Each structure stands twice: as structure tokens, then as C-alpha cells.
Amino acid sequence: MEPGAIVKKMYDNDAFSQWLGIEVLDVQAGYCKLRMVVKKQMLNGFSLAHGGITYSLADSALAFASNSRGRQAVSVETSINHLEKLKAGDELLAETIELSVKNNIGFYRTEIKSDDKLVAIFNGTVFRTNKTW
Amino acid sequence: MEPGAIVKKMYDNDAFSQWLGIEVLDVQAGYCKLRMVVKKQMLNGFSLAHGGITYSLADSALAFASNSRGRQAVSVETSINHLEKLKAGDELLAETIELSVKNNIGFYRTEIKSDDKLVAIFNGTVFRTNKTW
Amino acid sequence: MEPGAIVKKMYDNDAFSQWLGIEVLDVQAGYCKLRMVVKKQMLNGFSLAHGGITYSLADSALAFASNSRGRQAVSVETSINHLEKLKAGDELLAETIELSVKNNIGFYRTEIKSDDKLVAIFNGTVFRTNKTW
Amino acid sequence: MEPGAIVKKMYDNDAFSQWLGIEVLDVQAGYCKLRMVVKKQMLNGFSLAHGGITYSLADSALAFASNSRGRQAVSVETSINHLEKLKAGDELLAETIELSVKNNIGFYRTEIKSDDKLVAIFNGTVFRTNKTW
Numbered sequence: 440m441e442p443g444a445i446v447k448k449m450y451d452n453d454a455f456s457q458w459l460g461i462e463v464l465d466v467q468a469g470y471c472k473l474r475m476v477v478k479k480q481m482l483n484g485f486s487l488a489h490g491g492i493t494y495s496l497a498d499s500a501l502a503f504a505s506n507s508r509g510r511q512a513v514s515v516e517t518s519i520n521h522l523e524k525l526k527a528g529d530e531l532l533a534e535t536i537e538l539s540v541k542n543n544i545g546f547y548r549t550e551i552k553s554d555d556k557l558v559a560i561f562n563g564t565v566f567r568t569n570k571t572w
Numbered sequence: 573m574e575p576g577a578i579v580k581k582m583y584d585n586d587a588f589s590q591w592l593g594i595e596v597l598d599v600q601a602g603y604c605k606l607r608m609v610v611k612k613q614m615l616n617g618f619s620l621a622h623g624g625i626t627y628s629l630a631d632s633a634l635a636f637a638s639n640s641r642g643r644q645a646v647s648v649e650t651s652i653n654h655l656e657k658l659k660a661g662d663e664l665l666a667e668t669i670e671l672s673v674k675n676n677i678g679f680y681r682t683e684i685k686s687d688d689k690l691v692a693i694f695n696g697t698v699f700r701t702n703k704t705w
Numbered sequence: 706m707e708p709g710a711i712v713k714k715m716y717d718n719d720a721f722s723q724w725l726g727i728e729v730l731d732v733q734a735g736y737c738k739l740r741m742v743v744k745k746q747m748l749n750g751f752s753l754a755h756g757g758i759t760y761s762l763a764d765s766a767l768a769f770a771s772n773s774r775g776r777q778a779v780s781v782e783t784s785i786n787h788l789e790k791l792k793a794g795d796e797l798l799a800e801t802i803e804l805s806v807k808n809n810i811g812f813y814r815t816e817i818k819s820d821d822k823l824v825a826i827f828n829g830t831v832f833r834t835n836k837t838w
Numbered sequence: 839m840e841p842g843a844i845v846k847k848m849y850d851n852d853a854f855s856q857w858l859g860i861e862v863l864d865v866q867a868g869y870c871k872l873r874m875v876v877k878k879q880m881l882n883g884f885s886l887a888h889g890g891i892t893y894s895l896a897d898s899a900l901a902f903a904s905n906s907r908g909r910q911a912v913s914v915e916t917s918i919n920h921l922e923k924l925k926a927g928d929e930l931l932a933e934t935i936e937l938s939v940k941n942n943i944g945f946y947r948t949e950i951k952s953d954d955k956l957v958a959i960f961n962g963t964v965f966r967t968n969k970t971w
Contacts, residue, residue, distance in 0.1 A: 714883070715882075715883035717883075718882075718883040718884075718885070719881070719882045719883040720878060720879050720880070720881050720882075721879060721880050721881060721882060721888040721890065721891065722882065722883075724879050745853060746853050746854060746857050747853070747854050748852070748853050748854060749848075749851075749853075749854060749855065749898075749901065750847070750848035750849065750850075750851040750852040750855075750901070751851075755852070755854040755855070755894060755897065756893075756894075756897040756913060757890055757891075757893050757894025757895075757897050757898070758854065758890075758894075760889075760893045760894070760897070760916075761888060761889075761890025761893070761894065762890075764888065764889040764890050764893070765882075765888070765890070768883070768889075779920075780889060780920060781919065782917065782918075782919050783889065783893075783917065783918055783920075784915065784916065784917035784918075785915075785916055785917075786914065786915050787912075787914075787916075
């Protein structure tokens with residue numbers, strides 16, 4: 440399967456990414472770019488986007504980018520720094536790039552920007568299984 | 573304010589924690605225990621709980637535990653390992669403990685279990701602001 | 706090979722662990738306990754133990770614990786929080802436990818204590834190769 | 839003090855960075871570039887550079903870059919992925935950039951390359967104290 444077809448298949452079954460309102464803007468082997476908008480349901484007790492929202496966006500981006508090469512991949516470690524406060528209505532763009540990919544392990548970085556400002560940095564390591572798409 | 577009152581105030585305004593269906597089981601200074609159940613809307617393209625779900629539960633637990641001491645705290649770095657696959661209907665228990673707290677920085681660990689099995693490990697570092705609850 | 710024999714073989718060829726003055730106190734499958742003392746050569750520009758010293762001790766502990774099961778393992782992601790300042794002469798005890806081990810991936814936590822106080826927390830994820838000791 | 843003078847003062851007292859043979863190639867506010875060569879004493883039981891070596895180089899780079907702005911800074915969380923195996927004689931170049939700096943917290947990324955290939959990725963978060971250089 441081609442990268443775009445794999446991600447379409449993943450996304451079409453991904454209820455949570457759909458709930459988040461994620462749009463897939465671009466997919467290539469080892470790469471993807473996503474868009475979403477912060478909604479009121481996504482806010483925490485400070486009226487800011489819950490940390491889980493940017494994490495979830497970045498985690499979907501990691502899943503799409505790392506699976507797009509055709510081997511099924513699962514994350515083994517992810518970390519995120521939340522750099523800026525986000526409010527309802529803010530538009531988020533997430534871009535995942537591949538830093539290194541070996542037979543069994545892949546390393547990816549996702550940056551989330553809002554209005555051209557870096558708002559979160561997410562690093563992810565995946566295990567690449569032997570199952571193919 | 574007392575730990576329980578702070579967390580009640582945070583939770584009552586936290587739309588996303590409410591959407592997740594989080595229940596606060598216990599709160600003490602620097603500690604909290606939460607419960608939630610995985611729902612169909614929370615699944616990813618593999619029909620498993622999206623990584624963002626366990627992250628979000630753990631991130632709420634971190635926020636509650638670190639704010640419960642009375643100083644407002646914001647996370648600066650968080651990481652999570654997803655150890656087990658989770659399906660719709662699985663019950664999750666998250667417990668956050670304080671590893672070390674200094675004037676400005678606090679270190680916390682959250683473990684998520686399902687049916688007594690460890691399913692995710694989350695580590696969080698917070699910056700403690702000068703604002704009080 | 707037995708856990709103790711594997712670690713002895715690793716240690717006997719590990720020039721850097723020897724330079725650090727690491728002593729192996731205990732080894733079991735998926736577990737080890739190490740000891741070392743901070744020396745003047747290990748200090749940074751603040752006259753405190755360089756962050757690389759506690760990291761190196763913990764990384765050796767991870768390598769020993771994760772290889773002791775008989776499969777060769779390599780770390781894919783490690784993180785450390787430095788909680789306390791350490792001076793020359795301070796004795797460090799590092800203990801690594803196994804949080805979860807799957808066919809291909811293992812998750813470990815190392816805690817470093819000095820004088821019974823937690824001074825660093827280290828989390829490590831390893832890839833387990835097919836090579837055996 | 840100027841960035842270069844701060845780093846010179848730090849380096850001149852940093853016994854471990856000197857033992858590593860680190861050379862400071864460039865320093866600017868929030869930035870630095872370092873060089874070192876892997877030596878036999880730095881190898882582990884696989885005859886490869888111990889993970890603590892690239893970590894230590896990156897941690898020195900983080901300390902120099904984050905302190906160079908004039909406020910004393912201490913790391914609160916660091917993580918590293920080791921991407922490639924390194925042997926004795928390999929030359930390492932570490933470059934630290936500032937991703938975001940706030941009043942109290944700064945976020946930095948260090949990449950280590952050898953022969954133009956990315957060999958390690960290091961992310962660091964620092965707390966910025968009120969002490970100045």
C-alpha cells in the first residue's frame with residue numbers, strides 16, 4: 440500500500456482522531472502533516488488546551504508517519520514539552536519528520552505550531568513489527 | 573485551600589477530563605488517584621485505546637497531584653511508555669506520587685494499571701509558579 | 706550464561722565503567738545494583754558531579770540488568786532527572802528494576818541514591834536483539 | 839559577562855569536560871558547538887562508546903548554551919536517543935540550539951553528528967535561577 444492509502448485506512452478507523460477533528464494535510468513515507476483546531480471540550484481547569492490534546496495530535500502524527508512506510512509500527516516511548524498556552528479556537532499544525540529508521544526501531548520528531556509559533560515539541564520512538572499494511 | 577478543594581475546583585472547570593469520564597478517587601498533598609473507562613470514541617485505527625487517552629489521564633493526574641499542594645504548577649516535560657494494548661471497556665486506575673519537590677520544580681511519577689497490570693508509565697516535571705490556589 | 710557471568714563478562718571489557726570505579730553489588734535476571742563514589746575528575750564547573758556521571762552509572766546499570774536475561778539488548782531511549790547536587794566523595798547506589806519485558810522491547814527504571822536520599826531517576830527502553838550471550 | 843567568557847569560566851573549572859577532551863568550537867547566546875574524539879577509555883563491553891559518553895558531551899553542550907545568556911541554569915530533565923554505534927577514534931560534533939526560553943524555563947535540543955551522520959539526539963529542559971554570571 441502507498442503512504443496515503445495506509446494513512447487513509449488508519450484514519451477512517453480512528454474514532455479518537457476524528458473526535459479531535461484532525462485533518463490530514465500531507466503524507467509521505469516517514470512524514471506527515473496534520474491540522475486541527477482547539478475546541479471548548481478540549482480545555483482544562485485553567486481554560487487552556489489540556490496537555491492531552493497536543494499530545495494526542497502529535498501521537499496521531501507519529502502513528503501516521505511511522506506506519507506510512509508499509510510496516511506496522513507501535514510507539515514504545517514518547518515525550519512532549521508544552522511551550523505555549525493554547526486557547527479555544529487556536530489552529531494547530533503538526534509536522535512529523537523521521538530522524539532515523541533502522542530495521543526494528545524508528546525515531547521521529549513532531550513539532551506543533553500555532554500561528555507560526557512553536558507550541559509543543561514531541562519525540563517518539565517506535566518498534567517496527569513484521570506485519571505489513 | 574485544601575488538596576481536595578483545589579482538585580474539585582480544577583476538575584469542575586476541566587471540560588476535557590469530564591469528557592474522558594475521569595473520576596477522582598483520592599487526593600492528598602502531592603498525590604492523587606483517578607479512574608476512567610476506555611470508550612469506543614477513544615480508539616485508534618487498530619481498535620485500541622489511542623495513546624493520547626492514557627496520556628491524558630496521566631496528565632490530569634499530574635496536574636491534580638502537583639497543584640494540590642496549594643501552589644499553581646504547570647508541566648514542563650512529560651513522557652509516557654505504553655506497555656499494554658487497551659480495548660473499549662477496560663478500566664484504568666492512575667496513581668500519581670511525588671518523587672521530589674523543590675521550591676520551583678517538582679518531579680512526579682504516574683502509573684496506570686488495568687486489572688492490576690501495569691499498562692503505562694508516565695513521568696512528569698512541573699514548574700511551580702508563585703500563584704496560590 | 707547465568708546473569709552474574711554475563712555481567713562479569715560485560716564489566717571486564719567495559720573500560721569506561723571501570724574508569725568510573727563502578728562496583729557490581731548484585732545481579733539477577735532483569736535486575737542489578739551498582740555502587741560508585743564521585744571523584745574530583747567527575748566534577749563540572751560548579752564543583753558538582755557532572756550530569757554525565759550519574760547518567761553513565763545508570764546507563765551501565767541498565768545495560769547490565771537488561772542483558773542479564775541472556776539476550777543482547779541495546780538502549781533506544783533513556784532519560785534522567787537530576788534531583789540533588791552531588792559533591793566529590795559522595796557514594797552512589799544505583800538499582801535497576803524491570804518494569805515490563807516483551808519479546809522485542811524492555812522497560813527499566815533506575816534510581817540512584819546517596820545516603821538514602823533519591824538523587825536521580827533514570828528511565829530506559831531497550832531493544833532486545835536475537836543474539837544471545 | 840559575554841557568552842564566550844561565561845563558557846570559558848565554566849570550562850576552565852569543569853574537570854570532567856576536560857577529561858573527555860571537549861573542545862569549544864563556538865558559543866553564542868543560547869547556542870554552542872563542541873567537538874570531541876572517542877577514546878579507548880570511553881568504550882563499553884561491546885567495544886563501542888558507552889552511552890554515558892555522548893550523553894556527557896551533550897549535557898556539557900546544554901550547560902554551556904543555557905548558561906551563556908548570563909543567568910545560571912540547571913537541567914531538570916534530559917533525554918537521549920543513541921542512533922548509531924561509535925568506535926574509538928570517531929570524531930563527534932555536538933550542536934545545541936535553543937527551542938524556547940521563558941523567564942524560568944528553557945528548552946534546548948542537542949544533535950551529535952559523526953562524519954556528517956546524526957548519531958545521537960538529546961533534549962534538555964533547564965530551570966533558570968536568579969543568579970547571574
